Amino acid sequence: MRNRSGWAHRHPLNNADRTGMDTKTWAANNLAARLLAKPWSRQSVAATIKAECPHLPPPDRRALGRHILPIGQPYPPAPAELATHIRTCEHFRASSPRTIALTPPIFAPIHAFANLPMPQLATTGVLAAWLGLTAETLRWLSDERQFHHRASSPKLQYYRYAFAAKSSGPPRLIEAPKPTLKSIQRRILDGVLAPIPVHGAAHGFVKARSALTGAQIHAAEAVLVTFDLTQFFPSLAYPRIHGLFRALGYPHAAARALAGLCTTTTPATIIGNLPPAAQPLHAIPHLPQGAPTSPALANLLAWRLDCRLAGLARAAGAHHTRYADDLAFSGGPAFGRALENFQHAVAKIASEEGFALNPTKTRIMPASACQRVTGLLVNQHCNTPRQAYDTLKATLHNCARHGPNDQNPTNEPDLRAHLAGRIAWMAHINPARGEKLYTLFDAIKW
Numbered sequence: 001m002r003n004r005s006g007w008a009h010r011h012p013l014n015n016a017d018r019t020g021m022d023t024k025t026w027a028a029n030n031l032a033a034r035l036l037a038k039p040w041s042r043q044s045v046a047a048t049i050k051a052e053c054p055h056l057p058p059p060d061r062r063a064l065g066r067h068i069l070p071i072g073q074p075y076p077p078a079p080a081e082l083a084t085h086i087r088t089c090e091h092f093r094a095s096s097p098r099t100i101a102l103t104p105p106i107f108a109p110i111h112a113f114a115n116l117p118m119p120q121l122a123t124t125g126v127l128a129a130w131l132g133l134t135a136e137t138l139r140w141l142s143d144e145r146q147f148h149h150r151a152s153s154p155k156l157q158y159y160r161y162a163f164a165a166k167s168s169g170p171p172r173l174i175e176a177p178k179p180t181l182k183s184i185q186r187r188i189l190d191g192v193l194a195p196i197p198v199h200g201a202a203h204g205f206v207k208a209r210s211a212l213t214g215a216q217i218h219a220a221e222a223v224l225v226t227f228d229l230t231q232f233f234p235s236l237a238y239p240r241i242h243g244l245f246r247a248l249g250y251p252h253a254a255a256r257a258l259a260g261l262c263t264t265t266t267p268a269t270i271i272g273n274l275p276p277a278a279q280p281l282h283a284i285p286h287l288p289q290g291a292p293t294s295p296a297l298a299n300l301l302a303w304r305l306d307c308r309l310a311g312l313a314r315a316a317g318a319h320h321t322r323y324a325d326d327l328a329f330s331g332g333p334a335f336g337r338a339l340e341n342f343q344h345a346v347a348k349i350a351s352e353e354g355f356a357l358n359p360t361k362t363r364i365m366p367a368s369a370c371q372r373v374t375g376l377l378v379n380q381h382c383n384t385p386r387q388a389y390d391t392l393k394a395t396l397h398n399c400a401r402h403g404p405n406d407q408n409p410t411n412e413p414d415l416r417a418h419l420a421g422r423i424a425w426m427a428h429i430n431p432a433r434g435e436k437l438y439t440l441f442d443a444i445k446w
Contacts, residue, residue, distance in 0.1 A: 024087060027094030032083040035068070036252065039108040040076045045069055053095075060091040067091065075110075075243035078252055109249030116195045121250060124257050130191075131184055141181055142260030149265035149283070159288060161270050168361075170275045175264060175288035184261060185293045192248070192258070193296040199306035204323040205295035211374040212382060212429060214321040218328055219378045221319070223336035224371040225329050227346060228361035231281055232325035233294055235355055236301050238263050238285035244300060260285070262293045295324065305353040312345055321373075328373045339364060376429065384429050389437075392422055396440035404444055416446055 031052050038044045045068055049061050056064065067089040071077050077085070086092055107120035121127040128138040139145070141158065151157045158181050163171035177185060198206055203214030218224055229235075241263055245255035266274075266282035274282060287294040306322060309329075313320035316338060318331030327346070329335075335342070347357050365371040367379060377383045396419065399407045404415055412418040423441055427434020 024092075024094045025083070028083040028086040028092070029079070031086055032079050035082065036076055036079055037105055037108075040072045040110065042069060045072075053092075055095045056091070056093065060093075063091040064089050075246045105251035105253070107249045107251070110247045113196065113248050116248075118192050118195060118248060121254050123251070124253050127254050127257055131187060133184070138257055138261075141184065142257045143265070143285075144257070144260060146265070149267055151267055152269050157267060159264055159290070161266075163273070169358075170278075172289065173266070173270070173274060173278075173282070174290045175266065176290040177288070177292075181261070182292060185291050188258065188261065189293050189296055193293060193300070196248075196296075196300060198296075198299040199303050199310070201306045201310050201320050201322050202299045202302065203321055204326075205299065211323055211376060214323050214328070215373040215376040215378050215382050217319050217321050218330040218371070218373050219381050220367075221330035221371075221378075222332045222367050223330060223339070224363075224365045224373065224378065225339060225343070226361075226363045226365075226373065227327040227350075228358040229325040229327065229350065229355045230358040231278055232355070233287040233289040233298060234278065234281035236287045236298055237281075240301050240354070241285075241287065241297060244297065262287070262291065262297060264288045264291075298324070302353075302355075305350065305355060308349045308353070309346065312342070312349065316342055318342075323374050326374055330371075330378075336366065382429060384426050384433070389426065389430075389433055392419075392426065393437060393440065395419070396423075396437060396444065400440055400443040400445075404446060 031049070034048050034052050035045060038048060042065070046061070046065050049056075049065055049068075053061060053064070064086075068082070068086065071082065071085050076082075105122045107122045109116070109118075119130055121130055124138060125135060128135050131138065133141070143158075148158060154160075159175045159177050162174045162176070164174050165171050176182075203209040203211065238259055242255050242259040245258045246252065248255075250258060263285040265285050268283075271279050271282050287297055302322065306320075309322070309327065310320050313329055313331075316329075316331065316335050318329045318335045321328050329342070329346075343362065350357055363372075370377060370385075371379050372385075375385075377385055395407055399419075408415045419441065423434060423437045426437060
């Protein structure tokens with residue numbers, strides 16, 4: 001025990017009246033810090049309340065636990081939010097201020113993520129060292145001071161911006177991180193996000209899955225219906241990213257830095273070029289389309305969406321897949337007869353999970369029409385559209401006959417690599433067609 005001139009007497013938490021902090025606020029802050037330093041479970045919360053509030057009768061401690069637990073579902077809350085919530089409980093009463101034995105933050109994942117091989121980064125200092133950064137650089141790149149949306153000079157911006165044309169609708173904004181941030185995001189992707197399993201319905205940006213594996217599930221079905229989730233990446237905002245990292249076990253400050261590294265706020269000079277409906281989503285921290293971490297985070301945050309849509313599909317006797325923002329469902333004649341109610345249910349689930357459908361892109365395709373999923377035909381078996389094959393075949397033929405210099409209408413910087421990639425994709429879907437295309441490709445004199 002220190003004497004009256006020591007630290008214990010001078011510490012502001014032991015002199016609440018000097019700092020303007022009343023005793024109840026001090027006690028609530030202390031209890032919140034203790035709760036968040038341990039795994040969030042019913043047993044842990046009860047044990048912490050018993051240890052920190054021995055002055056409360058057992059019925060009051062149990063009632064306080066029942067009051068606290070729901071706010072931590074599905075993710076533990078921020079310290080200030082939890083402390084405020086504790087103060088509102090009528091069963092919470094503070095004892096007199098006393099010395100706090102400060103407990104360092106610990107890595108404490110929820111049960112579902114408890115055994116995954118992730119780095120245990122309990123503080124921002126440990127996180128910075130793991131990323132090979134200084135603490136100041138980590139604060140800068142994670143945009144802790146919310147500077148990026150005000151940066152008008154490209155030199156001060158963390159991302160490069162470009163608009164990619166779409167087959168329909170306004171162009172899509174690509175927010176590509178600059179090399180330093182991109183390498184950091186790849187480390188987060190490989191070290192933190194890659195070990196986490198995603199839902200079986202997700203086929204985009206998942207190892208051993210692809211547009212082909214997703215399309216094969218819908219081959220030779222009586223009815224196929226597809227939906228498009230509008231503004232898929234920008235609709236996933238910072239609070240959901242932070243909540244995910246908290247659930248993975250990272251304490252509040254470390255989760256905040258990780259979420260900051262994986263999100264961005266689009267500068268005002270860029271937002272003005274977006275459609276009005278998309279501007280509010282880009283004006284707040286969101287997942288950037290173009291960052292290495294965004295597809296993995298989006299798949300993880302769409303887990304509940306995938307679960308609910310898969311359940312809906314099973315109830316309707318249908319199959320379900322999702323490739324990024326493309327939803328596909330297929331089934332027999334009974335499924336086709338119930339489509340009107342089914343579409344309303346899909347829209348309702350998407351809305352409740354924080355997403356929205358683009359009604360102009362909903363497609364209902366019976367077996368008598370061309371059925372397409374992620375650009376592939378699935379009427380009888382998976383195949384590429386005949387027109388795409390014929391167009392590529394004609395391009396290769398002209399390159400072989402007239403030379404490749406005049407056969408680049410889209411101004412590809414590396415035409416040879418571009419054509420080789422298109423052939424490889426087509427050969428992956430249809431090996432017989434791929435063999436014919438490779439024969440033409442080999443005849444080109446580069």
